[in-house]
Every structure is written in structure tokens, then in C-alpha cells.
Amino acid sequence: MIPxxxxxxxxxxxxxxxxxxREQYRSGSITHDELRAVEDQEIIRIIEKQKENGVLAVxxxxxxxSWWHFDxxxxxxxxxxxxxxxxPKFHNMQTRKGGLRVxxxxxxxxxxxxxxxxxxxxxxxxxxxxxxxxxxxMLLYRLENGANTYYTDHEAFIQDTIAAYQKAIQAFYDAGxxxxxxxxxxxxxxxxxxxxxxxxxxxxDPAQELKTMQRMxxxxxxxxxxxxxxxxxxxxxxxxxxYFSTGGYDYASEVIFGGLDVDGLFLEFDDERSGGFESLKHxxxxxxxxxxxxxxxxxxxxxxxEQIKARIAEAATYVPLxxxxxxxQCGFSSTEEGNILTEDQQWRKLRxxxxxxxxxxxxxx
Numbered sequence: 001m002i003p004x005x006x007x008x009x010x011x012x013x014x015x016x017x018x019x020x021x022r023e024q025y026r027s028g029s030i031t032h033d034e035l036r037a038v039e040d041q042e043i044i045r046i047i048e049k050q051k052e053n054g055v056l057a058v059x060x061x062x063x064x065x066s067w068w069h070f071d072x073x074x075x076x077x078x079x080x081x082x083x084x085x086x087x088p089k090f091h092n093m094q095t096r097k098g099g100l101r102v103x104x105x106x107x108x109x110x111x112x113x114x115x116x117x118x119x120x121x122x123x124x125x126x127x128x129x130x131x132x133x134x135x136x137x138m139l140l141y142r143l144e145n146g147a148n149t150y151y152t153d154h155e156a157f158i159q160d161t162i163a164a165y166q167k168a169i170q171a172f173y174d175a176g177x178x179x180x181x182x183x184x185x186x187x188x189x190x191x192x193x194x195x196x197x198x199x200x201x202x203x204x205d206p207a208q209e210l211k212t213m214q215r216m217x218x219x220x221x222x223x224x225x226x227x228x229x230x231x232x233x234x235x236x237x238x239x240x241x242x243y244f245s246t247g248g249y250d251y252a253s254e255v256i257f258g259g260l261d262v263d264g265l266f267l268e269f270d271d272e273r274s275g276g277f278e279s280l281k282h283x284x285x286x287x288x289x290x291x292x293x294x295x296x297x298x299x300x301x302x303x304x305x306e307q308i309k310a311r312i313a314e315a316a317t318y319v320p321l322x323x324x325x326x327x328x329q330c331g332f333s334s335t336e337e338g339n340i341l342t343e344d345q346q347w348r349k350l351r352x353x354x355x356x357x358x359x360x361x362x363x364x365x
Contacts (some may be wrong), residue, residue, distance in 0.1 A: 002128065002229040003264040003289050003325050006057040006350075006357035009066060009297070010132040010181060011331030012061035013338045013346055016214050018042045020064075022336070031119050039064050040119070047123050053347045054354040057130040058178055060120045061333070064112075068183060068334040069134035070100055075111045078104035078150065079139065092143035106139070106160040106265040108167040114175050131177045134231065135184035136165045136216045144204065159184050159214065161316070166313050173225050181266070182232045184283055186213060187256065191236070191275075193248030210255055218261045231264035235330050248275015257282035264289035269311070270296040270329040277311075280318035290319050293329030295353055300345025302352050312360055326357045 021038040021243075024030040043060045050058045065071040074081025115134065121129040139161055143151065151157040154277055172180055189195035189209075196206045221230055234256065249256055249267070256265065256278060269277070283290065284351050292315055295309050308326075315324060332339050333344045341349075 001179060001289075002057065003231055003266070003327075004293050005325050005361045006054070006354040007266070007291055007327045008055060008059075008073070008350060008353070009058060009266055009293075009327060009329075009331040010059045010062060010130065011333045012059075012063070013040050013333045013341075013343050014063060014336050015045075018063060019336070026042050027198065041316055043119065043316060044123050047120065047127075049347065050108075050350075051111060051125075051127055053350050055127075055350060057128040058120065059130050060116060062132065062331070064116055066330070066336050067098060068132075068139050069185075070098060072111070072113055072133045073100055073139050073142070075113065076139075076168075077107035078102060078160075079106060094260070095198055099147060100139075100142045100288045101149060102139070102143055102151060102157070103149045105150070106157065107165040108171065111168065114171050117172060117177055118175050123224075128179055130179040130181060131172055131179070132181040132183055133168070133172075134232075135182040135186065136161050136220050137184050137186040139211045140212065140216055144202065157158050158212070162219045163325070166223050169220065169224055169228070169230075173228050178228055178231050180228060182217070182230065182262070183235065184232055185235045187234050187252055188236045188247070190252045195247065196251075198305050206251070208209055210252055214255045218259075219260050229263045232260065233266035233330070234268065235334075236268055249279040250275065253279035253282045257288075258284045263287070264325070265292055266291040266327060268293045268294060268317075268329040270294055277318055279314045280315060283319050283323070286320075286323065289307055289323055289325055290315070291325040291327050293327055295326075295328050295349060297328040297332045297346075297349070298339050298341075299328045300341035300349065301354040302349065305352075308356055309360060321361070326353055326360070328353060 018038055021030060025032065036158050043063050046061045046063065047058045055298050062068060070081050073079050080103050094135065117131045118131065143157060169180065189199055190206055199209055208247050224230060268288065280290065292312060294304050294311055301363040312324060312326065326351060
């Protein structure tokens with residue numbers, strides 16, 4: 001049942017030959033078709049590696065992307081991907097240049113990600129093919145940070161973005177997708193007073209922002225087919241094993257755990273930055289799966305198994321064990337730079353998640 005007892009967020013470390021091919025393409029020494037051939041080869045390989053390591057829902061590892069979010073959003077009508085501005089600021093680290101701006105009416109017509117999904121499904125065989133895309137809140141976040149040269153009416157932007165996502169979700173479904181994940185870091189500004197202060201400094205009310213973000217998700221999913229499983233991954237940043245925000249889910253917990261029309265939530269709980277499990281008391285649906293991100297994707301070191309089991313047991317005091325699952329807290333390579341660990345460590349971590357999950361949920365189907 002999706003999400004699976006042991007699952008993963010979606011991105012994997014980029015192999016060296018793909019990194020080299022991308023650099024060659026940027027310098028003009030190889031064509032896009034030649035780059036695509038390397039991507040195809042490595043995606044087929046990484047699909048097989050996922051299967052070998054017990055992964056039950058395979059992705060393309062986001063190997064065709066430079067950023068986890070900008071590549072998809074920049075492919076929407078009315079949105080431009082450009083590199084002339086500084087990228088997001090992380091804890092003690094500045095990312096490379098890159099960003100988005102809204103310069104026309106937001107819409108969805110065609111998108112390369114749909115064809116990319118078909119390629120994954122073609123090579124997944126009998127294994128579930130999972131598609132990950134950024135949440136509509138990520139475009140809202142960019143607009144509210146000044147990356148807009150088109151909209152003067154905020155409500156019009158919201159309605160257009162929701163309509164575009166409804167079309168995108170249907171397009172993935174029509175392509176055969178039955179497991180879609182929305183990735184979202186925008187919630188993180190609601191998790192701390194520092195985040196609230198940042199919102200207020202821009203003239204925004206955290207309480208209203210919470211309502212708008214809930215609306216963006218629920219209305220985008222309003223027409224989704226009944227047999228399409230949609231999960232959401234809520235993250236506090238992942239760039240070269242670094243992060244950009246801290247704070248627990250408390251302020252937004254009633255909306256996140258009780259007010260979003262998703263089928264599952266992938267949550268960060270791998271360290272003290274993420275807070276405790278008490279906010280899970282707001283889970284009010286028996287069909288909502290909570291995927292506990294208790295193992296970090298930021299390092300290759302394996303966590304203590306008994307401590308992980310103890311934390312699962314603690315979470316189960318708020319949400320029944322049969323509603324819980326386990327995964328790393330984030331992907332291994334949210335951008336093409338990747339986290340600071342080796343590919344062997346990446347696969348070992350996923351095998352470890354599977355091992356722990358099988359021991360914890362041995363008697364639960």
C-alpha cells in the first residue's frame with residue numbers, strides 16, 4: 001500500500017559520468033541528444049539499483065534535474081528559469097545562482113517531466129513508478145519573494161497556479177502515474193518565530209499564509225482521480241548536507257495533519273531541528289499515512305537501530321503504528337551537487353530503512 005512501510009523521498013546522488021556530461025553540454029561540447037543518452041543510461045541503471053536494494057517505488061532519482069524544484073516550475077507557462085540571481089540562502093552557506101520569475105500567465109500545456117515519467121514507467125517493470133514534483137506553494141513562495149513581473153492581482157495568480165497544477169496532475173495520471181509526491185519547503189517559514197518575523201517583514205501575516213498554503217494544496221488536488229495516491233514531503237532544506245530552517249510542526253500542525261487532502265506525509269524527524277512528535281496528535285484521519293523521516297540523508301553514518309525503533313514507538317503513541325512508515329528525512333541529492341556521502345552509503349542507508357521497517361511492522365500487513 002502506497003506509501004510503503006519503507007519508502008524514500010526520491011532523489012539520488014548524480015553519477016560522475018552524468019555530472020561530466022552535463023558540464024560538457026553547458027560548454028557546448030556535446031549536444032542535448034548526447035546528454036539525454038547519458039541520462040537515459042544512468043536512469044535505467046539507478047532504477048535497477050533501487051530494485052536491487054529493496055525499494056518498492058522507483059524514481060528517476062531526479063537525474064535530469066539541476067534543482068529539485070526550479071526545473072519543473074520553470075517548465076510551466078508564464079514562469080522563467082534564470083541564473084542571474086543568487087540562489088536560496090542556507091545555514092552558513094549560499095547556494096549557487098539560480099531562480100525563477102513569473103513573467104506571464106501561469107498555466108500548464110506541455111511539460112518534459114511527463115515524458116520523463118513515461119521513461120521511468122517503461123523501465124520500472126512490475127515495480128511502482130513514482131513521480132516527484134514541487135508543490136504549488138513553491139511557486140507561491142517565489143512570487144511572494146518578489147520574483148514577479150506580471151501579476152498585480154494576487155488572487156488571479158493563486159487561481160491560475162491552482163488551475164495549472166490541476167492540469168499537471170491530470171497529465172501525469174493520463175501518462176500512467178499512480179503515485180505522485182509534492183515536495184514543499186515553503187511550510188518551513190511557519191515553523192519558528194524567526195520564520196514568522198521574516199514573513200511579517202514582507203508585510204505578510206503567518207496565519208493568513210497558512211490558510212493560503214492549505215488552499216493551494218487542497219484546490220490543486222480537488223479533481224484528482226480516486227486511484228491516484230498523492231503524498232507530500234515537507235522539508236527544511238537540503239543542499240550539500242546543509243539546511244535553511246529550524247522548528248517543529250506545532251504552529252501549522254492542525255492544518256498539516258488535519259487539514260490537507262493528501263494521502264500521506266513524508267516528514268523530517270531526524271534531529272532536534274524538527275521538534276517532537278506531539279504535533280501528530282492532530283492527525284484525524286485513519287487513512288492518512290505518516291512517513292517518519294527518522295534517518296538522515298545528509299550523512300552516510302547509520303543511526304542506532306534501537307533508538308530508531310524507540311522513536312517509532314514514541315510516534316505510535318500519537319498515531320497508530322499501522323498508519324506509520326519509515327524513510328530517510330529527505331532525498332540524497334535535492335540539487336545536482338548532492339549530499340556529502342558516497343553512493344554505497346546511499347544504498348546502505350536505504351537497505352537499513354528496509355531492515356528496520358521489516359522488523360517493526362513484521363506482523364502488520
